[in-house]
């Protein structure tokens with residue numbers, strides 16, 4: 018067995034966690050055309066491509082409005098501001114997420130209130146949300162972790178008629194569905210990142226907020242462009258967080274392929290689920306009946322996580338840890354009233370998660386090599 022692994026490592030087979038160059042190769046001429054069009058017209062900010070993208074993306078999410086912004090982080094920040102969340106408000110979210118989710122709550126002067134995650138879905142534990150919801154809760158931010166939607170129908174039931182704003186952190190879940198409805202469209206506001214490595218990625222930073230509410234869309238639209246109404250009137254203090262035309266144009270090209278790319282991710286996931294099911298030492302991702310998971314990451318739990326990661330590295334396979342430290346244990350949040358032990362599921366999961374390569378352009382051969390290499394690790 019060891020011989021076997023060595024031989025393979027020697028043959029220098031390598032599987033990256035994501036291979037964007039392959040994706041871009043397949044659509045290179047379309048991307049080049051966008052660059053040429055925008056250059057030829059000298060039209061870089063708040064122009065045609067952005068308008069087309071906003072129409073396309075609100076259609077994709079089946080929401081009335083879409084406002085392009087500078088990043089996923091800005092999408093969360095501007096969504097909170099647009100909804101009037103600020104000083105003295107509490108916002109419930111999870112500690113098992115990317116830092117931007119809580120960072121932006123602090124940024125607007127509000128207080129993040131954490132609830133733990135569900136041990137099977139890694140999304141918000143809705144029973145804990147129910148316990149924590151009270152008059153001080155201004156907003157709830159569920160995170161659709163790894164591309165799997167949080168239980169949006171229960172969140173909707175719990176927050177209906179309470180005045181609590183629901184802001185979805187859908188930065189990892191473009192095109193994911195909960196009860197056949199696209200994420201981003203469940204809440205009052207849905208926030209997306211088009212960071213290059215996301216399921217739908219620009220060629221730089223980009224993001225968007227979607228919403229069914231005209232007034233919230235208008236607030237975000239003003240905030241992202243210096244509170245402008247017309248060229249010289251600034252009705253509120255905003256910022257500069259516009260989605261530029263080049264990125265919007267690239268996104269228009271990629272948006273045509275996202276449904277197929279998500280399907281390909283799901284096919285890879287199905288293959289992993291079948292092949293790795295017999296490996297008792299691994300806990301595999303699950304998909305509730307109501308959900309359509311888009312596998313931004315295919316993430317397994319393993320209590321020998323670090324050793325498994327190291328083994329994969331040795332044989333040329335890239336893997337990643339999203340995320341090794343829950344936010345309540347990060348230095349940036351030490352002012353919050355939390356300590357180790359407060360969110361046992363998030364803490365345990367952070368020690369055990371490992372994301373393995375699962376992307377649309379991955380070959381059968383590459384995937385089989387990942388599967389063999391994982392099996393070999395546990396046989397030894």
Ligand SMILES: *Cc1c(COP(=O)(O)O)cnc(C)c1O
Pocket residue numbers: 088089090091114115117118160186188189209210211212222223224
């Ligand atoms: C990527 C991501 C963000 C931030 O998006 P950026 O575009 O990188 O600012 C926020 N939340 C989650 C869950 C993310 O995965």
